[in-house]
């Protein structure tokens with residue numbers, strides 16, 4: 001995002017709308033400016049309608065800068081997955097996609113938040129630490145699409161400094177590996193300059209138990225079982241429900 005100097009009156013109404021504090025006043029002038037390195041191209045300042053003189057201008061973005069908009073602006077679709085927002089349907093659609101069948105666990109590390117954001121060099125640290133555990137990264141995920149070396153989890157060099165509002169590393173594993181994943185994430189959390197939340201999903205067993213819940217609690221995790229339920233959105237339930245019913 002840029003501020004057009006000739007149109008800006010310096011009213012500063014846009015500043016409070018910036019999701020990462022990239023908009024500020026130019027010292028000694030009635031003018032706002034965007035810190036281009038910090039701006040995640042979310043478009044919120046412009047969409048807010050705060051600027052009455054149309055001084056906020058979003059130029060065409062080249063690679064790799066356009067990644068910022070793809071991950072941060074919900075009106076932009078990810079070319080690698082065809083999904084908007086953070087570019088993945090995530091595990092919350094597992095009821096209809098069946099990405100994680102019985103005996104498997106879906107996990108996601110949601111990195112960055114409004115006010116903080118996340119750089120891809122920090123995503124790479126998490127991705128590489130998880131790759132060493134042999135987890136299976138979700139293919140229909142725009143972070144996986146940036147992986148240069150699937151064995152190490154290394155990302156493309158040209159994207160590492162790009163900053164986004166939030167991005168999701170998504171993977172599947174087996175219940176026995178969950179404690180190691182939690183321990184690894186606790187360690188790598190000390191090495192990154194952003195925040196993340198961790199999601200886990202698994203099918204509920206026929207007796208109503210949730211095996212991954214007990215494993216996570218034993219490993220010292222604090223659970224907040226208040227996730228979203230996407231009830232199919234008109235699509236049929238995945239085959240494993242039919243198999244369970246037989």
Ligand code: SF4
Pocket residue numbers: 001017018019020021022023034038039040041042043044045046
């Ligand atoms: S596009 Fe987003 S990050 Fe950039 S200046 Fe506007 S609100 Fe801030």
Ligand code: SF4
Pocket residue numbers: 003007008009010011012013014015031032050051052053054055056
């Ligand atoms: S709202 Fe528009 S005119 Fe006011 S400071 Fe921001 S860019 Fe300038």
